[in-house]
Amino acid sequence: MPPIQALPIPVTPLQQNCTLVWCTATRKAALIDPGGEVPRLLEAVRELGLTLEKIWITHAHLDHAGGAALLKQLTGAPIEGPHRDDQFWIDQIESSAARWGMPDACAFTPDRWLEDGDRVTLGETEFEVYHCPGHTPGHVVFFHREARFAQVGDVLFRGAIGRWDFPRGDFGTLIISILGKLWPLGDDVTFIPGHNEPSTFGRERRTNPYVSDEAIEMLRPKQ
Numbered sequence: 001m002p003p004i005q006a007l008p009i010p011v012t013p014l015q016q017n018c019t020l021v022w023c024t025a026t027r028k029a030a031l032i033d034p035g036g037e038v039p040r041l042l043e044a045v046r047e048l049g050l051t052l053e054k055i056w057i058t059h060a061h062l063d064h065a066g067g068a069a070l071l072k073q074l075t076g077a078p079i080e081g082p083h084r085d086d087q088f089w090i091d092q093i094e095s096s097a098a099r100w101g102m103p104d105a106c107a108f109t110p111d112r113w114l115e116d117g118d119r120v121t122l123g124e125t126e127f128e129v130y131h132c133p134g135h136t137p138g139h140v141v142f143f144h145r146e147a148r149f150a151q152v153g154d155v156l157f158r159g160a161i162g163r164w165d166f167p168r169g170d171f172g173t174l175i176i177s178i179l180g181k182l183w184p185l186g187d188d189v190t191f192i193p194g195h196n197e198p199s200t201f202g203r204e205r206r207t208n209p210y211v212s213d214e215a216i217e218m219l220r221p222k223q
Contacts, residue, residue, distance in 0.1 A: 001024050002024060002147055003023065003024060003025070003124075003125045003144070003146050003147055004021055004022065004023060004024060004122070004125055004144055004147050004149065005021070005022055005024055006019050006020070006021040006022075006149060006151075006192060007019065007020045007021075007044070007048075008020075008192050008198070009040070009041060009044055011034070011035050011036050011037040011040070011041070011063075011067070012035045012036040012037065012062075012063045012066070012100075012102065013100060013101070013102075014035070014063040014100075014195070015195060016033065016035045016063040016064055016194055016195060017033070017192055017193065017194055017195060017196075018031060018032065018033050018034050018035060018037075018041060018067075019031070019032040019033065019151055019192050020032075020041070020044055020045065020048070020050075021122070021151070022048070022050050022122070022123070023122050023123025023124055023125045025123060025124045025125070026123030026124055027049060027050050027051060027123070028050070028051050028053040028122055028123035029045055029048075029050040029051060029052050029053060029054075029122070030052070030053060030054035030055065030056050030122050031045075031052065031054075031055055031056070031071065031077075032056045032057075032058065032142065032151050033056070033057060033058055033064040033065065033151075033153065033194065034055060034065075034066075034067040034068055034071050035062065035063040035064050035065065035066050035067055036063070036066050036067045036102050036104065036105060037067065038067045038070045038071050038074065038104065041067070041071070042071075042074065042075070052071075052075050052077050053077060053122060053123065054077055054078060054080060054120065054122055055068055055071055055072060055077050055078065055079045055080065056079075056080050056081050056120065056142060056151075057079060057080070057081040057082045057110065058081065058082060058139060058140055058141065058142070058151065058152070058153030058154070058194070059082050059086055059089070059135065059136040059138060059139040059140070059153050059154065060082055060086035060087075060089035060090045060093070060136065060138065061089060061136065061154070061166075062092075062093050062096040062097055062100060062102065062105060063100075063194075064153060064154075064194060065082075065089075065090065065093060065108070066093055066096075066097055066102055066104075066105030066106075067104065067105065068108050069105075069106035069107065069108040070104055070106065072108065078111035078112065079108060079109075079110045079111050079112075080110060080111060080112045080114060080120055081110060081112070081113070081114045081120075081129075081140050082110070082113075082114060082136075082138045082139060082140050083113060083114055083115065083116075083131050083133075083137075083138035083139070083140055084113040084138060085133070085136075085137035085138035085168075086136050086137065086138025086139070087138070088167075088168075089136055089138070090107050090108065090109075091107060093105050093106065093107045093108075094106060094107055114129045114131075114140050115129070115131065116129065116130060116131035116140075117129065120142070125144065125146075126144075127142045127143060127144050128142075128143045128144075128145060129141070129142060129143075130143060130181045130182075131181075132152075132155045132177035132178070132181050132182070133170075133173050133174075133177060134155065134162065134164055134169060134170055134171070134172075134173040134174025134175070134176070134177045134178075135153070135154045135155055135162035135163060135164060135166070135169055135174055136154075136166065136168065136169065137168045137169075139153055139154070139155060139162075139177075140153075141153065141155060141181065141182065143185060143189070145185075148186065148188050148189050148190060149189065149190055149191070149192075150182070150185065150189050150190070150191040150192075150201075151191070151192050152182065152191045152192070152193055152194070153193070153194045154193070154194040154195070155174065155177060155178060155182070155193075156178055156182060156191065156193060156204060156208075156211070157193045157194075157195060157196055157199075158193065158196055158197050158198070158199035158203075158204070159199075159204075159207065159208055159209070160208070160209075160210065161174060161175075161178065161208070161210045161211060162174060162194075175210075175211065175216075175219075178211050179211065179216065182201060183201060183205065185201065186201065186202075187200065187201050187202025187205060188200065188201075188202060189201045189202075
């Protein structure tokens with residue numbers, strides 16, 4: 001049996017992948033990026049016979065973090081992440097929620113801000129934390145080395161990369177995060193992005209028009 005299992009659950013009008021991930025040995029679970037629809041997320045936890053132990057946030061955009069406060073209020077599970085450089089995005093959650101018709105979304109204070117190189121535990125298993133700015137300055141990625149699995153938020157998508165035109169986003173920083181933090185983890189890593197379908201780092205290195213090996217070679221200065 002694999003050490004973890006993961007189930008993406010699209011939520012909010014933006015169809016963001018909240019991922020339910022759990023330790024198969026203990027049935028302890030985390031919800032990664034609970035943007036909204038909290039009753040539906042809790043029902044998924046109950047249906048699978050899991051115990052919610054953690055709430056993990058990759059970055060503080062509304063569709064990824066808007067349900068974290070309510071989820072903690074209802075379950076007592078601690079919120080871990082993102083990096084503290086996303087505080088200004090947390091502060092905007094409620095004003096953004098009004099525009100998107102998500103009245104239950106609230107700001108929150110993480111129980112633990114995350115840094116590059118941190119580790120977070122879930123049941124008997126452990127995830128590594130990588131700080132990957134560029135989409136937002138405080139974006140983090142969760143990686144389970146044994147399972148060859150990553151939750152990458154809005155850093156990388158199947159066939160695309162995250163937007164960099166938000167406040168304090170930056171294209172060059174995003175590319176450096178992908179090439180410097182994600183690719184070294186290995187082509188065999190399967191990832192769930194913040195939106196749309198899962199993929200592997202190897203597939204994106206072959207085919208992604210922004211960060212494939214061929215695309216990056218074209219960006220290099222010619223001698």
